[in-house]
Amino acid sequence: LNPIASEFDDYSISPKLYLSEEEIALAKHKVGELKSTSDQKLIMISILGSSALKTYPAEYMSKVVDITCSNTDGIILFNYLPNQRDEARAIYDKCNEVSKSMINFDFYANSLREFILILSQCDALIGNEGGAANMAKALGVPTFCLFSPFIVKEAWHDSSSASNTAIHLNDYHPELFINMDKKKIKKEIQSLYEYFKPILFEEQLLLFLNKYCNNRALIDNSLNERY
Known part of the structure; x- marks a missing residue:
């Protein structure tokens, strides 16, 4: 924007969704009926x-859910x-x-707006990248x-936001992507997904759960230094 508004530097690159006070109250009431305690995640x-x-394999996703559930006391939707x-x-x-x-x-939410209301009351979202994320x-x-x-992770992930963690197979096995364009990756998607095992990012997931989801697991301090 410099050529037309060089003095303008107060802008945001992150989209926002806004809810009314009435909608927030409705959402809190709806999810409150699910919880056994008010502070339950x-x-x-x-x-x-x-x-x-764009779908993480069912066998692996069930393991991600199991890791999440074994390290939180929350409710899973x-x-x-x-x-x-x-x-x-x-799954x-x-x-x-x-x-x-x-x-x-x-x-289940009966409309997109109702889904947004429920999502607004969640402590975290975990899983496939996409519209919900x-x-x-x-x-x-x-x-x-x-x-x-x-x-391409960098096209959709804002690395400046500490509360959003992005996991890509290329982070762990960059050698798999040598001489691979988008078209070829799509053809090889299933074989690539096989390499994308939960064990690769389990430690990062535990750190995320510990920070946002009341993780019960004891995580060695060295992990915090590593990530």
Whole structure:
């Protein structure tokens, strides 16, 4: 903007969503009915992406849910579209019994606006990068996002925001992306996803949970130095 407004430097590069006081009160009441205590954490899991190309494998995602549930005392909500219910249920079925007891699978928003209201009351969003994650960021909800191998992380992730963690396979296995353009990555997406195991980012997830979701696990101080 310098050529036309060189003196203008007070701008934001992050979108925001705004809710009315009435909407916030309604959202607090709705999620309050789920909680056993007022300070219980509420975590949204972006369980599926908008397509197979942007969806973390079900087997691995169930492990992410298990890690989350074993290290929090919160309530877990799944974000999925009506036509994705069977896919979401398949991931639920792969989770362990402790996780299943913490997941409120049938708690569902009937509209986009209602989803935004519920999301605004969540302490964190974890899972596939996409629209839900972008809405969470616009609401100021901390996010832990798993990027598809074909998505350029830097195009969608603001590294200046400490509350948003972005995880990409390229962070751990850059050698897999040598001489790979977007078209080729899409063709190899399933084999690339196989390398994207939860163990790669488990320590980072634990640190995220410890900071935002009342993590029960004891994490060595060296991890804080490492990340």
